[in-house]
Amino acid sequence: MPRSLAYERDNALNAICPYFTMFPLEYPLGVLKQYCKANPVVMDPFCGRGTTLFAARKLGLASRGIDSSPIAVAIARAKLAAVKTASALKLAKRYMQEYEQATVPESSFFLAAFHPDVLRKVCAIREGLLRVRRDTDSSVILRAAMLGCLHGPMSKTPERRSYFSNQMPRTFSSKPDYSVRFWKEKGLVAPQVDVLKVLERKLTRLNNIQLPQTGVLTDARKGDSRRAASLPPACRDFSVVITSPPYYGMRTYVEDQWLRNWFLGGPDHVVYGKSVQLQHAGFESFAESLGKVWKNMARTTAAELDIHIRFGIIPSSKTDAKALVRASFESSGVQWTEVSVHSAKTAASGKRQADHMAAGSAAAREYDFHVRRA
Numbered sequence: 001m002p003r004s005l006a007y008e009r010d011n012a013l014n015a016i017c018p019y020f021t022m023f024p025l026e027y028p029l030g031v032l033k034q035y036c037k038a039n040p041v042v043m044d045p046f047c048g049r050g051t052t053l054f055a056a057r058k059l060g061l062a063s064r065g066i067d068s069s070p071i072a073v074a075i076a077r078a079k080l081a082a083v084k085t086a087s088a089l090k091l092a093k094r095y096m097q098e099y100e101q102a103t104v105p106e107s108s109f110f111l112a113a114f115h116p117d118v119l120r121k122v123c124a125i126r127e128g129l130l131r132v133r134r135d136t137d138s139s140v141i142l143r144a145a146m147l148g149c150l151h152g153p154m155s156k157t158p159e160r161r162s163y164f165s166n167q168m169p170r171t172f173s174s175k176p177d178y179s180v181r182f183w184k185e186k187g188l189v190a191p192q193v194d195v196l197k198v199l200e201r202k203l204t205r206l207n208n209i210q211l212p213q214t215g216v217l218t219d220a221r222k223g224d225s226r227r228a229a230s231l232p233p234a235c236r237d238f239s240v241v242i243t244s245p246p247y248y249g250m251r252t253y254v255e256d257q258w259l260r261n262w263f264l265g266g267p268d269h270v271v272y273g274k275s276v277q278l279q280h281a282g283f284e285s286f287a288e289s290l291g292k293v294w295k296n297m298a299r300t301t302a303a304e305l306d307i308h309i310r311f312g313i314i315p316s317s318k319t320d321a322k323a324l325v326r327a328s329f330e331s332s333g334v335q336w337t338e339v340s341v342h343s344a345k346t347a348a349s350g351k352r353q354a355d356h357m358a359a360g361s362a363a364a365r366e367y368d369f370h371v372r373r374a
Contacts (some may be wrong), residue, residue: 001234005029009052012205015085016141017075017148019049020171023310027344027368028055028242031308035240036061043238045225045293050076052242053220060212064235065220071147071254071260076220077135078144082213085203088145092199095128100280102127105268109176112183112191113151113166120149121195122164122263130265135217145202147260154191161198166190173259205248227294231299239302245293248286248315248324258352287324291331298334298373305373310344312366321367335374336337344368 005011005025015024029142032042036059044052047065063075084295102108102123110119122195125146133137152163152170167188167368168174174182182188223230256259256268298305313321322341329336344366 009031009205010209011058013079013209013211014054015051016078016144016206017049018152018171019072019075023244025051025055025308028308029050029058032056032059032061032240035306035360038239040240040302041238043235043241043297045116045230045241045297046243046245047220048072048244050079050220054079055223056064057211060214062214063219064215064238066225066230067220068154068222068224069257069258070222070264070266071218071257073222074140074147074264075144077140077217080215080217080219081140082137083141083206083209083211084138085141087205088142088203089196089200091128092125092146093140093196095125096121096195097124099124105262107128107176107268108180110178110268112190113168114164115192118164118190118193118195122146122309125195126263127173136219140197140217141203143264145199145292147263147339149202150258150263154188158193161191161193162201164193166210172256173201175255175258178320188196216231220357225296226289228296228299231296236299236301238284239304241297241305241307243308244310244312245290247312247314248321277282283319283324283327287327290325290328291333294329294332294336295334298332301348306339307369307371307373309369309371310366311369321365325367325369327355329371337374338373339370339373341367341369 011025032055039059040061042052042056042061042063044050044063046063047053047067048069049072050100053063053065057079063080065073067073067076071190091107099118102120104119104123125142129139129143129146151165154163154165154167155161163170166179166183168179168185175296188336221230221235224232255270255272258266262268297307299335309319309324309325310329313319313324325341326338327336
């Protein structure tokens with residue numbers, strides 16, 4: 001079996017922060033190689049952690065990304081940033097000194113999740129980043145690296161520790177009450193790690209990575225891809241869309257990233273039911289909701305438009321994924337031609353990450369679609 005691109009050093013920037021239901025780099029790279037000669041602008045209306053944007057940048061292509069999640073946008077922007085690891089570390093050190101009196105959460109979760117010294121330093125860097133008025137490459141890289149180090153599995157070897165927290169999954173934030181019970185039952189104590197050393201280990205992997213500069217940080221933007229406002233005139237120049245919409249039946253994207261959301265300025269507890277993702281009330285509502293995205297994408301000024309989609313259904317939904325995607329395009333009111341559809345590999349990465357906290361998770365069945373505007 002060929003080695004995954006995720007493990008190649010040249011792609012370390014794409015792995016700066018793992019993200020639940022992330023799709024493999026091989027998919028957008030494989031698609032984009034078909035279009036390179038035409039030098040298209042690439043769009044991802046559900047950009048997540050920015051894998052499509054990273055793939056486009058590797059190939060020297062300009063790209064745009066939209067996501068409703070501030071966590072996703074923070075990670076995706078790092079894929080567009082100039083990598084300045086020494087500058088990002090210097091910024092972290094400065095924030096730790098300037099904001100050492102930053103407010104620290106006092107809930108049972110935070111007291112059990114982080115060593116007191118670690119939490120104070122994390123909160124200091126958080127405070128510094130929250131005060132940034134205009135992002136730089138260094139602040140964007142530091143923010144994404146902090147999100148990537150915020151929680152994950154513990155290593156017994158101090159020099160190999162890559163996360164700040166007590167034992168947790170690395171792609172999603174386990175819920176507070178469950179986490180505290182788990183740690184007590186297992187006798188797990190939050191490690192006293194050197195925050196700068198953990199960051200340095202993360203950022204050192206990015207050293208000597210040579211990537212073309214193909215856009216600006218704000219090419220990854222927070223927005224709702226169903227709405228015209230998310231696609232201003234200056235961003236309607238794309239001719240290739242590569243995306244993976246939220247899985248049908250997956251309603252907990254916001255709740256599952258609550259700890260990273262706290263780091264970005266959100267509440268220090270889980271807030272339920274605040275997602276602005278697609279409607280999951282039923283087949284028709286989801287198709288109609290997704291159809292609004294395709295209609296919005298069709299507003300591009302490019303003469304041709306190709307859309308490539310990797311789409312999944314969580315097993316408990318028992319819904320026909322192919323029928324759902326086709327219904328969404330029909331709902332858009334735009335004329336489309338289905339070029340191809342075939343089964344993708346099973347998405348088991350979420351299952352592997354869930355195992356770190358003994359949480360149940362089933363792999364999803366995914367399909368790859370290629371649709372062209374008629």
